[in-house]
Amino acid sequence: MLAHRIVASVLQPGEMAVDATVGNGHDTLFLARQVGPQGHVYGFDVQEEALARTRRRLEEAGLHERVTLLRMGHEHMAKAVPVAWHGRIGAVMFNLGYLPGGSDRSCITRPQTTVPALEAALRLLRPGGVLTVVAYRGHPGGAEEAEAVRRWAETLDPDRFVAARYAFCNRHRPAPELFVVVRGVAG
Ligand SMILES: C[S@@+](CC[C@H](N)C(=O)[O-])C[C@H]1O[C@@H](n2cnc3c(N)ncnc32)[C@H](O)[C@@H]1O
Numbered sequence: 001m002l003a004h005r006i007v008a009s010v011l012q013p014g015e016m017a018v019d020a021t022v023g024n025g026h027d028t029l030f031l032a033r034q035v036g037p038q039g040h041v042y043g044f045d046v047q048e049e050a051l052a053r054t055r056r057r058l059e060e061a062g063l064h065e066r067v068t069l070l071r072m073g074h075e076h077m078a079k080a081v082p083v084a085w086h087g088r089i090g091a092v093m094f095n096l097g098y099l100p101g102g103s104d105r106s107c108i109t110r111p112q113t114t115v116p117a118l119e120a121a122l123r124l125l126r127p128g129g130v131l132t133v134v135a136y137r138g139h140p141g142g143a144e145e146a147e148a149v150r151r152w153a154e155t156l157d158p159d160r161f162v163a164a165r166y167a168f169c170n171r172h173r174p175a176p177e178l179f180v181v182v183r184g185v186a187g
Pocket residue numbers: 020021022023024025026027028044045046047050072073074075094095096097098099100107108109110113
């Protein structure tokens with residue numbers, strides 16, 4: 001997965017990372033492996049179903065002690081992540097939309113909370129840290145949310161952040177998009 005490759009090139013063993021939408025736990029597990037035994041991951045989701053699946057996945061891999069799972073909207077991440085780590089997070093990952101295989105497809109991420117969460121995530125990043133957002137246009141509300149993320153990314157100060165948008169061209173349609181924001185090392 002492209003987002004994993006990008007994060008893997010930035011996130012170092014011993015660092016802290018955030019999974020803003022744990023869902024089925026694939027990204028959480030990836031981040032837990034990446035930060036290693038000395039690092040830590042904070043994971044957010046509003047659904048207990050998602051947290052339970054993720055907890056099970058982490059336990060099966062023996063990596064649950066590296067992860068703090070919180071049933072909390074990602075828009076509150078700045079309150080949940082210890083202040084000592086603000087500005088020191090290596091990577092934050094968002095994977096928007098609904099929980100695949102979940103019982104409630106109406107529980108989706110929404111621009112009203114996603115955009116404040118993206119703002120909060122940027123403030124947590126260390127210099128050189130990376131934020132990734134996978135946005136889907138196929139479900140109701142998905143296209144509007146992807147547009148909101150694009151508009152938000154376009155407002156970022158180019159002297160402080162590099163913001164890019166990848167459009168997948170050989171996957172299901174409408175194709176998901178990957179937004180990548182890297183904090184400049186001086187900014
Ligand atoms: C596409 S899934 C994430 C998939 C996940 N990254 C994985 O690897 O399996 C999106 C998740 O966002 C969650 N979600 C919806 N609103 C949220 C919010 N405000 N804060 C955090 N998570 C939210 C949903 O419950 C759902 O589990």
